[in-house]
Amino acid sequence: MSDHEYTPKSKAGKWFNDRLPLLTLANHLTDYPTPKNLNYWWTFGGILTFCLITQIVTGLTLAMHYIAHADMAFESVEHIMRDVNYGWLIRYIHANGASMFFLAVYIHIFRSLFYGSYKSPREIIWIIGIIIYLLMMAAAFMGYVLPWGQMSFWGATVITNLFSAIPLVGEGIVTWLWGGYSVDNPTLTRFFTLHYLIPFLILGLVVLHIWALHVPGNNNPVGIDIKKPSKDTVPFHPYIVIKDGFALLMFMIVFAFFVFYAPNILGHADNYIEANPLVTPAHIVPEWYLLPFYAILRSVPDKLLGVVAMLSAILILAVLPWLDTSKIRSAVFRPLYKQFYWILVADVLILGYMGAMPAEGLYLLIARVATAYYFLHFLVILPVLGLKERTIPLPLSITEPVLGGSPNMAMAKKKESKLE
Amino acid sequence: MKKIFKLFSIIILLSLNSYSAFSAEKVEYLKTDWSFKGLFGKFDRASLQRGYQVYTEVCAACHSMKYLSYRNLSEKGGPEFSVAQAKAIAASFEVTDGPNSDGEMFTRPGKLSDKFVMPYENVKAAEAANGGAYPPDMSVLVKARGGGVDYIYSLLQGYEEAPSGMTLDDGVHYNKYMYGNKIKMSAPLSDGIIEYSDGTNASVEQMSKDVTTFLMWAAEPSLEARHQMGFKAIVYLIILTILVYFSMKRIWSRVESEV
Numbered sequence: 001m002s003d004h005e006y007t008p009k010s011k012a013g014k015w016f017n018d019r020l021p022l023l024t025l026a027n028h029l030t031d032y033p034t035p036k037n038l039n040y041w042w043t044f045g046g047i048l049t050f051c052l053i054t055q056i057v058t059g060l061t062l063a064m065h066y067i068a069h070a071d072m073a074f075e076s077v078e079h080i081m082r083d084v085n086y087g088w089l090i091r092y093i094h095a096n097g098a099s100m101f102f103l104a105v106y107i108h109i110f111r112s113l114f115y116g117s118y119k120s121p122r123e124i125i126w127i128i129g130i131i132i133y134l135l136m137m138a139a140a141f142m143g144y145v146l147p148w149g150q151m152s153f154w155g156a157t158v159i160t161n162l163f164s165a166i167p168l169v170g171e172g173i174v175t176w177l178w179g180g181y182s183v184d185n186p187t188l189t190r191f192f193t194l195h196y197l198i199p200f201l202i203l204g205l206v207v208l209h210i211w212a213l214h215v216p217g218n219n220n221p222v223g224i225d226i227k228k229p230s231k232d233t234v235p236f237h238p239y240i241v242i243k244d245g246f247a248l249l250m251f252m253i254v255f256a257f258f259v260f261y262a263p264n265i266l267g268h269a270d271n272y273i274e275a276n277p278l279v280t281p282a283h284i285v286p287e288w289y290l291l292p293f294y295a296i297l298r299s300v301p302d303k304l305l306g307v308v309a310m311l312s313a314i315l316i317l318a319v320l321p322w323l324d325t326s327k328i329r330s331a332v333f334r335p336l337y338k339q340f341y342w343i344l345v346a347d348v349l350i351l352g353y354m355g356a357m358p359a360e361g362l363y364l365l366i367a368r369v370a371t372a373y374y375f376l377h378f379l380v381i382l383p384v385l386g387l388k389e390r391t392i393p394l395p396l397s398i399t400e401p402v403l404g405g406s407p408n409m410a411m412a413k414k415k416e417s418k419l420e
Numbered sequence: 421m422k423k424i425f426k427l428f429s430i431i432i433l434l435s436l437n438s439y440s441a442f443s444a445e446k447v448e449y450l451k452t453d454w455s456f457k458g459l460f461g462k463f464d465r466a467s468l469q470r471g472y473q474v475y476t477e478v479c480a481a482c483h484s485m486k487y488l489s490y491r492n493l494s495e496k497g498g499p500e501f502s503v504a505q506a507k508a509i510a511a512s513f514e515v516t517d518g519p520n521s522d523g524e525m526f527t528r529p530g531k532l533s534d535k536f537v538m539p540y541e542n543v544k545a546a547e548a549a550n551g552g553a554y555p556p557d558m559s560v561l562v563k564a565r566g567g568g569v570d571y572i573y574s575l576l577q578g579y580e581e582a583p584s585g586m587t588l589d590d591g592v593h594y595n596k597y598m599y600g601n602k603i604k605m606s607a608p609l610s611d612g613i614i615e616y617s618d619g620t621n622a623s624v625e626q627m628s629k630d631v632t633t634f635l636m637w638a639a640e641p642s643l644e645a646r647h648q649m650g651f652k653a654i655v656y657l658i659i660l661t662i663l664v665y666f667s668m669k670r671i672w673s674r675v676e677s678e679v
Contacts, residue, residue: 036675078487078559081642088642089649234675242668249661256657260650261459264563272564272639273556282599 028214033233034240035220037398041111042218043247044104050248051101052206056199058094066146068192070185073148074274092263098140099266100255102289105133109317114341116329117219123321125212130318132205137290137314139198142191144287149271154284156183156191162297165304182277223330224394232398283358291355292348296374298359299367309371316378323378325386333392337385344377447596449570450577452629456636459651462644463637468499470616471634474627476509477614479558482550482605484538487559488638491532497644498637506532513537551591553604562632562639569632571597576628579607 006027008014017023065084067076080087109129112118118126141159145152160177164170179186217228226232234240258266266288270281286294296313300306316323331338347370354367455464472493475485490510493501501509510530515537518525530537540546547554556564565571574597582594588602595603609624616622637643 075487082487082492088646092646238671239675242664242671246661246664246668249657249664253654253657253661256650256653260646260653263646269564269566269568272560 030237032214032236033229034236035218035226035232035398036234037220037222038218039221040247043244044108046244047104047248047251048108051097051104052202055094055097055101058090058097061090062094063196068189070148070188073146073188077147092259096258096263096266098143105136110345114331115219115221116223118321119329121216122219125209126321127318128205128209128212132202134314135198135202139195142195145191146195147271148188148275150273150275150281151268151271153183153275154281155286156187158284162307165307219329221330222395222398226398285356292351295351295355295367296371299364299371313374324382326389328391333394334389336389340377340381347373449567450574452573454569456643461647463633465500466618467630467633468637470620471630472499473617474614474631475634478608480539482539482555483558485536485558485638486538488536490530490534492641498641510534551604558635558638560639562635569636572635573628573632576609577624
């Protein structure tokens with residue numbers, strides 16, 4: 001935060017700002033001192049904001065034409081695709097936008113894991129982020145139900161049925177969720193309502209996420225605390241704005257490729273068959289972004305324990321700042337952690353792949369090993385590693401290397417440029 | 421930068437992998453060159469018109485296409501029949517309308533605004549007439565099958581004698597490409613079953629290709645508009661990205677740090 005008090009130049013501006021300090025806020029946002037060594041992995045926050053706004057705007061437009069009724073939902077989607085002006089474009093942006101949103105959020109999360117951005121004093125930012133991620137999964141799942149295709153219907157049946165694993169009250173909860181004795185029209189209408197509500201909750205949490213970020217300021221690839229403002233920082237505008245903009249444009253090219261040339265490749269063909277409660281699809285698979293958790297769910301033989309394992313896999317992230325005992329943030333200075341980090345990345349990708357495969361034979365075995373390793377990483381490796389690992393000495397600042405040019409700093413710089 | 425590409429290629433490889441894995445139990449589908457694939461893919465107009473003829477003379481006896489209207493036949497990017505032709509096609513169907521002022525339902529010739537007339541009143545009637553199997557609606561059929569156009573194209577040509585040792589119930593046929601190899605639909609096409617109005621030889625292969633092209637259009641009527649807009653959008657984005665890249669370099673040159 002800038003240390004000088006901001007006063008608007010014009011009289012009217014001052015009058016307004018004394019009553020509602022919006023101009024002070026705008027000034028804070030443009031002047032916000034940002035570490036100047038942020039690499040492109042840091043641009044995904046801005047990209048995610050773009051994704052959220054895109055989903056809200058296209059979603060509002062779709063909601064004007066969509067009919068949330070079990071007998072009409074599928075037809076109304078076809079109406080959007082055929083008869084609404086550019087309806088196909090809006091729907092394909094929205095459907096692929098969900099995938100792009102998750103692609104960006106996974107990169108954002110894994111960036112945080114690599115550079116230790118979740119560590120003190122940024123725990124609250126991290127926890128809000130995990131809540132946003134949970135809400136995103138809920139919104140995406142309910143959104144997938146709305147076209148009322150076969151995968152919508154059976155996906156909804158499988159996921160809501162998970163609650164029946166809760167002892168004693170499980171069955172009652174499922175009936176309550178469905179609004180009946182099976183997934184049907186009442187389920188569809190409430191999912192539509194919630195699907196409409198959740199993005200605005202996410203929007204509110206995003207404001208808190210950014211607010212909490214602006215208290216300590218950004219972490220950076222070196223992971224050391226820096227003085228703000230100083231030679232190590234640049235004002236957010238124009239430096240970070242243009243860099244985020246550039247990265248966003250690159251992201252949009254990938255996004256556009258999916259929307260215009262492969263709009264259905266990330267979806268499942270069965271969802272173009274209207275929901276039929278009497279016919280079960282051969283394989284019920286969730287969307288790709290939920291597959292790792294689906295694999296964890298299926299790798300536990302007991303239903304209740306499977307649900308517990310799946311939920312823990314997500315919630316364990318919320319306590320990550322306390323599981324990781326290392327004081328050093330950036331993996332650049334933690335040679336062992338860096339290796340375990342890449343193993344975790346591979347582990348999650350393997351889990352995702354296994355989630356798409358039938359749960360049998362070798363697939364199931366690999367999924368089980370990968371699930372066990374996932375928990376091992378967070379519950380054993382991280383706490384122990386923080387205490388045992390010999391880290392590389394940190395530089396004093398981003399610009400000024402340790403007395404007379406430290407070799408470590410040069411190494412860190414090299415690592416950074418490689419990442420870029 | 422290199423790592424970004426690595427990551428992207430891993431993701432794309434993985435998604436392609438799992439995508440093909442969903443249709444894993446498959447045999448290799450028959451291939452043909454589809455004019456609508458690729459960055460500039462467009463429908464072959466003549467093939468679409470022939471495909472409509474195959475649909476209406478063969479498939480439409482059992483398969484509905486309830487999300488299409490007769491007006492679509494003359495719209496841009498489709499078979500592009502003239503409006504007069506589309507009107508004549510519509511008028512050749514009897515449409516139930518009403519109730520009129522006496523409260524009676526009545527039939528009238530179809531209009532451009534009518535949806536394609538369905539062969540059966542409802543799903544139950546369709547099942548009853550087809551030995552208990554519902555002939556699926558064809559509006560989005562291509563998108564509703566894992567192998568897409570290649571699958572439909574192959575299926576139409578995949579009828580063979582059942583291998584020895586496989587017993588087929590009455591009214592069940594063997595098809596090389598069908599999931600589980602058993603299909604209730606008897607081979608719908610045979611050489612010369614229809615006479616193309618443009619004189620093209622109506623071989624099974626030709627008809628399969630034409631009708632599949634038609635089904636692709638039916639499922640994705642805005643495919644041509646999508647490809648055209650996509651090309652413009654991506655070129656625009658690339659140019660803008662380059663401009664922004666140089667602006668960024670310029671702005672960041674004020675601080676000594678690299679971007």
